[in-house]
Amino acid sequence: MLLTGLRGFRVGTYLMAEIVTWSRQWPLVEVMKIELSWQDEKLGAHNGNNKVRRDRFYEQFGIEFIPSETESQITARSKYMLAENLTTDDAEHAWRLIICEMNASDWLVDQQLKLEEQGGQLAKPKLKATFSEKRRDLIEAHPFRYAAHRLVTNPIAWISLAVVPAAFHLAKGVIS
Structure with missing residues (x-):
């Protein structure tokens, strides 16, 4: 089975080690013969290095091979x-x-603990988003009330209201 996305993560080695450990329960049982195919050895097969990988894979379990003497x-x-x-x-x-x-x-x-942790981290942004949505809905429902409220509660607006008449008064005095 070719799962190139898993290649190099030792999944096959892990699974074979489990099989070998299981099979060693019966120490006197003969291991079935493994036959190696020329498909793994042809030039360019599996990025050109599969023969080396395959041979190293079996060797780490103590499995040795005898080359075939016939053309097959x-x-x-x-x-x-x-x-x-x-x-x-x-x-x-x-x-x-x-x-x-x-x-x-x-x-x-x-995994459950990680999900709960992530849920806790999401609670504050969710609350903020809910508040923002309600605020937006209120502004859309009553835009003039919102503008008046902002004008009355904004200190910069109050300062502007005080500065504009003063500036007008100064400008009037300069012109005359």
Whole structure:
């Protein structure tokens, strides 16, 4: 499965490590053969580096391959091995750098707390927006009342009312 958006996040390594850990419960069970396809090795396949990535992926679990001697679609097959010979040390180190395991219920609680925190952060802007909408509705319903109220309650308007007659009086005195 090609999910290029997830490439490099060690999701496959994590999942394979889980499978290997599970399979090691039966140490004497033979691991099924893995066959490698020439499709991964052809020039330009998967950005040209898939063979290296694929080989490194299997090696971190202790899986080794024998090259195919016949001309076929299969270029290599895994060597015979028992489940007890599989390893996860290298793989676990790799995926733990990126992936954090978490109990599902703990994750849900964490998500709920984050939502509540974000809700609290949104409460003040929502209240402000509601107030602004009500104010706008009031202004639209009674524009002259709003203008008169602003004029009466605005100190700059009062100063202007005092300055204009004084300026008019001064101007009258200068002209005469």
